[in-house]
């Protein structure tokens with residue numbers, strides 16, 4: 001007689017223990033080292049696969065390298081729960097891993113209840129962070145169709161190794177990666193639980209919040225051109241100092257973001273030639289601007305461009321803008337946002353709605369037309385992408401409970417939608 005091991009119902013404390021275990025396996029003194037397409041990331045995946053093999057699920061890796069674990073249900077519709085095991089170098093223990101391990105715990109609970117009404121898939125997206133090749137949301141954008149394969153084909157890592165070559169070693173056939181999009185076709189809903197990575201929930205003393213969508217973003221590189229000159233012999237009123245232009249614009253970007261209640265960052269600034277006794281003849285700065293509202297973001301951009309021209313005129317410079325990247329705001333499903341809020345209230349007694357400035361795989365899934373929502377759990381001091389990233393264990397447990405309730409409510413919602421179609 002074959003005896004199956006007993007499956008224990010939801011145990012959020014197990015998720016916390018497993019997060020610690022995974023962190024021990026994949027971190028060093030500098031933090032988490034689960035950079036995608038590296039042996040340590042592979043170790044994290046193998047560890048996850050061992051846990052999944054204890055469940056009655058089908059485990060598959062798709063054309064892009066995303067890993068799926070599916071519990072077959074009675075209907076062909078599917079509930080997806082997702083996250084990412086990969087990290088930035090010297091990263092934290094919760095970014096992405098909480099999503100996957102909380103999803104694992106919910107999958108265990110659903111499996112323990114018997115064959116579900118609808119199939120449930122846990123997906124571990126490949127290369128969310130883009131830490132090695134500079135391309136974020138790789139696996140989920142391959143699925144949504146937004147991935148630009150030609151750009152990806154030309155990317156190399158720090159050692160000059162092309163992305164297609166490295167991915168081939170992980171079983172990815174580069175010309176076929178977008179075929180993984182078929183897996184979203186029968187998806188009825190997508191849920192993702194993530195750490196907030198910002199200070200808002202902590203400032204409100206709330207463990208959990210509901211994400212209404214992701215911010216619109218614009219990224220530009222701005223160059224000022226003046227005249228390089230001798231730092232001793234050139235009087236102040238005759239200078240065309242390109243770094244002065246960049247410095248003035250940096251402060252303007254900050255003021256505009258404050259006035260529009262968005263965020264604006266000059267993350268890199270460079271003086272050319274960058275020598276102690278030469279007035280800079282050139283300067284380069286990068287500007288990252290984000291807002292929940294596309295209209296407000298375009299105002300922020302227009303004002304910054306106009307200000308850069310008036311600064312250039314005042315300083316005797318030329319200015320040139322080049323767009324590096326942009327994305328529209330992506331709203332999540334309003335019904336799922338309501339269900340998420342009810343789930344968070346049931347688990348914690350209070351909730352808060354907020355948009356996310358960081359992008360997540362959920363944004364790509366929503367973009368593909370799958371009804372989507374995210375939960376955020378409080379991050380201590382708002383820190384992420386650092387080994388100091390942390391969340392209280394009791395908040396992690398509440399997050400698992402809220403995700404579990406949301407999965408139940410979403411399953412019922414999928415059934416009701418199916419009934420309406422009949």
Ligand SMILES: [Zn+2]
Nearest residue numbers: 095096128194
């Ligand atoms: Zn993440």
